[in-house]
């Protein structure tokens with residue numbers, strides 16, 4: 001089967017982590033007889049430099065024609081002084097809303113190989129785990145095309161006051177909640193709605209919608225937490241969570257917090273999905289945009305030390321959700337596992353005091369190469 005992938009490597013470490021990710025996709029394609037055709041597109045800082053705007057219309061139109069979008073990261077200090085509507089991050093918002101990808105799935109699980117990279121003590125982890133194990137496995141479903149990031153914003157005429165607005169419609173809340181319930185149905189059947197309903201009217205609407213929608217999922221336990229409490233519970237007792245559904249702003253912040261518990265932000269992939277009924281849905285699957293949750297990491301860009309595993313794992317999510325290729329997705333995930341099992345690490349997930357000989361630190365390219373070799377080896381042994 002042929003698949004077209006809009007490819008936006010982007011800025012900073014974006015191109016560094018996307019390069020191994022596409023090599024791995026190609027190796028998987030060769031083995032399973034799929035052809036991945038990449039349409040490389042500019043957005044973010046690169047697009048500002050070449051066209052003056054963060055999201056050229058051609059980029060969005062070309063992305064809409066593809067079966068899915070794979071993105072590295074956008075942004076960097078050189079564009080930070082531009083006015084808000086010309087900043088690279090605008091392209092992210094434009095792509096997400098233009099492609100209608102409203103449900104952002106951010107899995108955060110502690111891999112056994114990275115247990116020592118988690119800042120929490122075993123006893124803290126085990127206390128909240130349903131079976132008393134020192135680990136956690138949660139999924140944050142972040143609403144992605146509404147809320148504060150898309151609301152009316154502005155400044156007073158003298159520039160000395162500013163405002164942003166949080167607006168959510170019933171329909172926007174309902175569809176992301178349903179995406180959360182669908183995810184919970186194939187996990188541990190627990191869903192937590194995170195909001196600030198003690199203060200915000202928009203959050204009170206989230207609770208009203210959840211009270212109605214939850215009735216359609218009687219076998220899934222629904223509970224509610226205020227976002228400040230959730231931020232605390234994530235580091236106090238992460239094992240209590242299965243699926244968290246929350247707004248754009250709260251999901252952005254909570255998922256960065258959760259990433260630290262997994263060892264590094266360089267480990268976390270994400271999938272942003274639209275509706276299967278949307279005209280942009282392709283080959284029976286919702287439109288999908290796939291990206292590591294990290295940014296362009298200007299502090300480490302160009303040094304060949306960024307962790308490419310979040311980008312590589314994002315391609316596995318793409319195979320699963322946009323192309324329905326579950327076996328191929330698992331092949332990538334198990335190759336990443338095997339590489340970690342063998343003690344290979346990028347700097348961000350290395351143990352500070354590992355026993356000599358148990359861990360080897362690799363750069364971005366070599367880590368990508370290690371996963372690639374593992375995949376090719378797996379295929380040859382299959």
Ligand code: NAD
Nearest residue numbers: 073074075076265266294295296297298299300306307348
């Ligand atoms: P960041 O995620 O880029 O970096 C935060 C920290 O994590 C840094 O110390 C960085 O070195 C580290 N880090 C990030 N990815 C890593 C990886 N793969 N391997 C190892 N370490 C990694 O967040 P930031 O510093 O707040 O933002 C930098 C730029 O990225 C800004 O311009 C911001 O707007 C942009 N940004 C873009 C996206 C996106 O494209 N989706 C998301 C967040 C931030």
